[in-house]
Amino acid sequence: MRIISQIDTLLTQDEPVSLLDIVYQDEYLVAINKPSGLLVHRSWLDKGATQFAMQMLRDQLGQYVYPIHRLDRPTSGVLLFALSSDVARLMSEQFAERAPTKMYYALVRGWCGDGELDYPLKEELDKIADKHASQAATFKEAVTQYQCLQQVELPFAVGRYATARFSLMQLMPKTGRKHQLRRHLAHLRHPIIGDTSHGDGKQNAFSKQQLNNHRLLLHAAQLAFTHPITQHATVIDAPLPADFERVLKTCGIDRFSV
Structure with a gap:
């Protein structure tokens, strides 16, 4: 089932x-x-935040x-909620079984190709949010499929590179580890633009100055699952x-639409 978006407004991290x-x-x-910059719920990670999805x-x-699930604060896109605890339980079971499929768009550094990365990730523990958890973090399975949709090259030197190259990627995580897409793309040496934790500082500075970018360029574009009540395929x-x-569009990618 699909429903047309109700609002088409420009939202940035700094705007309420x-x-x-x-x-x-x-x-x-x-x-x-969910707009980039909005927390899903109250968190010790940012006591100064005043808005929560x-x-x-x-x-x-x-x-x-x-x-039902989470998106990192800087990531925009589909965020699903249940309207009752029973439905929440049923949907949570689906996510635990990895039944839903997710698709993201990202703009990354360099010219990235197509493939699948099976690269286990060590659990990331936060000093505040996970202070009561066991600090013996372990490696867990993490798999991401990725496909290049478009590539672009701009005549600007960035760091040790003579030109600025970018790839628009379609990402399909098969597992749901913390910061999986950001960490996997960084492992591939094609970090997501605007990623201040796992990205390239010089590329981020370039995107801010030349492309007027002030966000992580990662968007959860689609979520597909079996409806827990009707059993219909839902996208x-x-x-x-x-x-x-x-x-x-500033990069020259002007024919793209979700």
Whole structure:
């Protein structure tokens, strides 16, 4: 089932969000197109944050919502909530079994090709959020399929490179490790533009100065799963945000649409 996006507004990390973009809703589930910079819920990681997707959606709908999965704060895209604890449990079971499929778009450094990366990742533990967890982090299976959609080269020297090369990638994670896509692309030596944790500082500075980019260029564009109540195949699409699309057009990628 698909529903047309309700809002088409430009949202950036520094602008307050007044109304969330609901891209899917029925009596059991609701999904938003989360803007980059918005936390899913309150977190010790940022005590100064004043807006949270879960609370905002609760206020917008006038009822409690249950988050099914997470998106990193700087990542935009499909974020699914249940409207009851029973539906939340059923959907959580699907995610635990890796039944839903996810598709992301990312702009990365260099000319990246197609492939599948099977590269285990060590658990990332946060000093604050995970202070009570065992600090003996282990490596866990992590698999990502990736496909290059477009490549572009700009006549600007960046770091040791004579020109600025970028690839627009379609990413399909088969597992759900913390920062998996960001870490996997960094491992491939094609870090995602705007990634301040795993990316390339010089490329990020270039994208900020020359492309007017102020966000992580990673977007969760599609989520597909079996509806827990109707058992229908359900596909939720989240249109590419205006700030992401603007950067692509600045690069010369102007025929792209979700």
